[in-house]
Amino acid sequence: MAPSATVSLSGMPEYAFHHALVRDVAYESLPKALRADKHVVTARWAELQAGDRCEEIAEVLATHHLRALRWLDELGELVHGEVDRA
Numbered sequence: 001m002a003p004s005a006t007v008s009l010s011g012m013p014e015y016a017f018h019h020a021l022v023r024d025v026a027y028e029s030l031p032k033a034l035r036a037d038k039h040v041v042t043a044r045w046a047e048l049q050a051g052d053r054c055e056e057i058a059e060v061l062a063t064h065h066l067r068a069l070r071w072l073d074e075l076g077e078l079v080h081g082e083v084d085r086a
Contacts, residue, residue, distance in 0.1 A: 036071035039064040 017023035027035070043064035050057050072078040 032071040032075050033077070036068040036075075036077075039068035039071075043068075 017026070030038070043061050046057055046061060046064070047054055054061065069078065
């Protein structure tokens with residue numbers, strides 16, 4: 001991973017994989033439950049960092065929450081009304 005050219009949160013460093021294939025292999029090596037947890041944790045961290053500016057990163061937050069829900073649904077762990085694991 002290397003520093004990213006884009007920054008979503010002012011003053012916070014971001015990192016990106018050099019190649020999409022490396023990213024995909026790394027991601028696919030994680031169990032789905034762990035992927036879901038990491039997406040939720042990442043979204044919560046970003047919300048805290050953004051503070052009053054959450055609307056500016058709403059798409060990023062939604063993407064992480066939706067990916068977490070996708071993995072939980074595939075695992076059969078999504079309970080009606082549950083959108084939050086941690």
